[in-house]
Amino acid sequence: MSEPAKVVVVGGGAAGLMAALWAARGLSRQGPGSNPQAQAVLLEGGSRCGVKIAASGGGRCNILPTDADHTDFHTAGSLNVLKRLLRTWRLQDLNSFFEHDLGLPLKECDDGKQFPECESASQVRDQIQDSVEKEGVEVRQGWKVSLIEKTESGFRVHSEDGNQIDCIKLILACGGQSVPASGSDGSGYRLAKKLGHSLVAPYPALVPLTSKDKDFADLSGVAVEVTWRAILNKRVQEERTRDLLITHHGFSGPAILDASHWFTRDNATIQVSWGGGPAEEWEAHLNAKSRRELHKALSDILPKRLANLLIEKVGLRAEMRCGNLSRGQRIRLVNTLCHFQLPINGHAGFGVAEVTGGGIPLGEVNPSTLESRASPGLFLCGEMLDCTGRMGGFNFLWAWITGRLAGESAAKS
Ligand SMILES: Cc1cc2nc3c(=O)[nH]c(=O)nc-3n(C[C@H](O)[C@H](O)[C@H](O)COP(=O)(O)OP(=O)(O)OC[C@H]3O[C@@H](n4cnc5c(N)ncnc54)[C@H](O)[C@@H]3O)c2cc1C
Structure with a gap:
């Protein structure tokens, strides 16, 4: 030998x-x-x-x-x-x-x-x-x-x-x-x-996450900047601002690939601030646009179809003027814009995950x-x-x- x-x-x-x-x-x-x-x-x-x-x-x-x-x-x-x-x-x-x-x-x-x-x-x-x-x-x-x-x-x-x-x-x-x-x-x-x-x-890590939410599936192709947070035992484990992409099957894009680790390993909740800004920024925007219709005010920052879906999810009328929101409606809206829990039910698997944790x-x-x-x-x-x-x-x-x-x-x- x-x-x-x-x-x-x-x-x-x-x-x-x-x-x-x-x-x-x-x-x-x-x-x-x-x-x-x-x-x-x-x-x-x-x-x-x-x-x-x-x-x-x-x-x-x-x-x-x-x-x-x-x-x-x-x-x-x-x-x-x-x-x-x-x-x-x-x-x-x-x-x-x-x-x-x-x-x-x-x-x-x-x-x-x-x-x-x-x-x-x-x-x-x-x-x-x-x-x-x-x-x-x-x-x-x-x-x-x-x-x-x-x-x-x-x-x-x-x-x-x-x-x-x-x-x-x-x-x-x-x-x-x-x-x-x-x-x-x-x-x-x-x-x-x-x-x-x-x-x-x-x-699987750096992997798209899946969702059964049909409303989001209808928005497939919409990309938006978000600040994502991974929440485990009521504590924020990681927070970053990146782009999120809505797909036919759920969510992807750099924000979700980065956040996916927390879901696939720990089953953490993934929360997003749509548009990336904090609650104070949305509050200030709604105040500044008090005479503007809700869907137009949100579309200043978010893609139009997403803005309409979020207004619908809060149960508000898109044509309502920002200045006419009651205190309770405003709190619900800002909460949805800044602390939205993504409806995730799984991941796309090892077949497409960019890396293995x-x-x-x-x-x-x-x-x-x-x-x-x-x-x-x-x-x-x-x-x-x-x-x-x-x-x-x-x-x-x-x-x-x-x-x-x-x-x-x-x-x-
Ligand atoms: C589509 C895609 C895009 C990516 N883009 C980026 C990027 O732009 N930047 C970045 O930082 N990371 C990126 N990554 C992640 C990056 O590619 C990996 O983290 C990196 O390649 C890991 O290197 P590695 O050598 O440890 O493993 P691998 O690259 O997986 O290499 C392992 C090698 O071992 C061989 N092998 C396995 N088992 C055996 C065996 N029993 N006998 C002989 N050979 C074997 C395999 O064939 C393979 O060639 C991407 C991943 C994917 C899937």
Whole structure:
């Protein structure tokens, strides 16, 4: 049998490609091994690496945020571990890596998001994969891992179709289980569990939420700015202002994708302020427009069809003048405008969720290296770990940071 590879990475998504690149760089610093071809090997189950990178950001790839801290992420694990991991690769160094190392100049747009200047997600995937291959990593696509065994010197990795490869260090970067057609089908969790890990129950995140409310379904296509609040045990857990999109099946858009985590994981109530402003702003608007008809005053700020639906839901006449509202009617109206509980009954599922929440607990890896505490020699990175970011490039940020750390650590140890 041939000599074991020094490092094998399972999964060629954002985290796995980054892990392979930095593992190869680390290994090359140590000089060539007796079998240089087998220094670092990347095993990708699908026919191509980086399917999600190529589909990301509506084809433009929201590669990074402009700013980030631990409040942009969700994990059931320790916030200190999360903060520590985020500090391992600062945003300005990541920017420089993409621009100067990979030759992908970036530009900031859409409020806090960074995209490559080429605006081509598939070019981002191709350039990262090219760099990985130029660094000497042997990339095997169509190599779906079905079983991993521990050996005396490390691990034996088996493919679905009967191939096998031995390695000394192993990195699992199999993603979660959202959009399984992209290759991340949850098999990584099963592999990690067999190697001694537990699992924070996976749930769909950044996912549209569904509703049975026919009145809203009739407004499908309406987009509006809202301030959303996730409410759990009468306490506001998170509040942000983003755009909401009404769909045939419920609610979507950045506001809902960001808020969805609270519903799918905790069954929290999602409340919105239509138009985004606080109650005082609506009060001031209604006062200033006292001679205006209600539907016209609300349509100054909201799409007309939505304004009419909300007036109907409060049980008022659209033609009534703002100044003629009784105190009770005004309170009901402002309450509906600013504290509206979205009629949500479910979510659109893993098939369309952009990411998977839950995963391998952060407490089961060494936060300095991402080495498994259950199986020394094994490293974990990316969406497999119990951490997801909100919309805006935070999930790639997590994949790049943890991929690099796992790759460097595996090469070093
Ligand atoms: C449509 C869409 C758009 C998105 N846009 C953005 C965006 O613009 N910005 C952003 O920050 N995030 C975005 N995301 C989220 C982002 O793509 C993911 O968070 C990120 O790709 C996770 O990287 P990963 O490497 O951990 O997992 P993945 O990208 O899921 O990669 C895992 C890889 O492992 C392979 N694999 C799985 N199991 C096995 C196995 N048993 N054997 C071998 N290989 C295996 C899979 O085929 C896959 O290639 C988007 C997600 C989707 C679905």
